[in-house]
Amino acid sequence: MTGLDQLAVLLAGVGAGVMTSTVGVASLLSFPVLLAVGLPPVTANASNTVGLTPGAVSGSFGYRAELRTHLGITAMVVATCAIGAAAGAALLLTLPADLFEAVAPWLILTTCVIVGVQPPLNRWLRRRHTEMVDRTSASPLTMAFSLLxxxxxGYFGAGSGVMMMAVLGLGLDIDFRIINGLKTLAVLASNLVASVIFLARADLDWRAVALLAAGSIIGGYAGARLGRRLPPALLRTVIVVVGVIAATTMLL
Structure with missing residues (x-):
């Protein structure tokens, strides 16, 4: 990577850290940048997961009080996401690289749709939890979707936090703030397990990993402050535009 490439990756890490604290789809910003600087898709995906893990650690630490509220649910989220991520990471490394290159654009476009519907989804979940019932244990169906x-x-990751928020919001009746913390923990559990596997078996670009890690730590800290000032609609629009451009480029 050239000096400008490295600066782009560092800035992508900062932006991804900010997105972790705001929109929640960090990989949809950083993954296309890794592709743009010349990394092969599987290497870019694995390096992205490892590099963004520190940002997920700091985010989960910020929700430590919420995560202690329902320890049984917290344990379920960690266990199912960890097991699922191990399977997803194994699929990424075992299946042909051409398959990932073929499905990655469609995964990105799917994530763009998820980002687009996130605001009404969040509003609906908040309304749903204004009158909570005593449903604080995960059903087998909720655990199955959490595993998926x-x-x-583990396989791709972009948008997994939004997906987990929907799963927990539909399957449980607990405070929305706690669901947001559990969503962040789910991303951390997936990233940690996948990172261990990628460290052992994947072809990583260590410069990209280091630059993303440094950037995501900075962005994660700044995101809590910056996210209060920037319009969420602007951030979401940027993510969707970047994702559509990246997916279109890969398809062409």
């Missing part, structure tokens, strides 16, 4: 989100997180 973990698989997706």
């Amino acid at each position: 989100v973990g698989v997706y997180g």
Whole structure:
């Protein structure tokens, strides 16, 4: 990578850290940048997961009080997402690289749709939880969908936080603030497990990993402050535009 390439990756890490604290789809910003600087898709995906893990750690630490509220649900989220991520990471490394290159654009476009519907989804979930009932244990169906989100997180990951918020919001009746914390923890669990596997078996670009890690730590800290000032609609629009351009480029 040239000096400008490295600066672009560092800035992508900062932006991804900010997105973790705001929109929640960090990989949809950083992954296309890694592709743009010349990394092969599988290497870019694995390096992206490892590099953004520090940002997920700091985000989960910020929700530590919420995560202690329902320890059983917290344990379920960690267990299902960790198991699912192990399977997803194994699929990424075992299946042909050409398959990932073929499906990645469609995964990106799907994530763009998810980002687009996130505001009404969040509003609906908030309304749903204004009158909560005593449903604070995860059903087998909720655990199954949580496992599938973990698989997706280990294989690709972009938008997995939004998916987990929907799963927990539909399957449980707990405070929305706690769901947001559990969503962040789910991303951390998936990233940690996938990162361990990628460190052992994947072809990583260590410069990209280091630059993303440094940037995501800075962005994660700044995101809590900056996210309060920037219009969420602007951030979401930027993410969707970047994602559509990246997916179109890969398809062509």
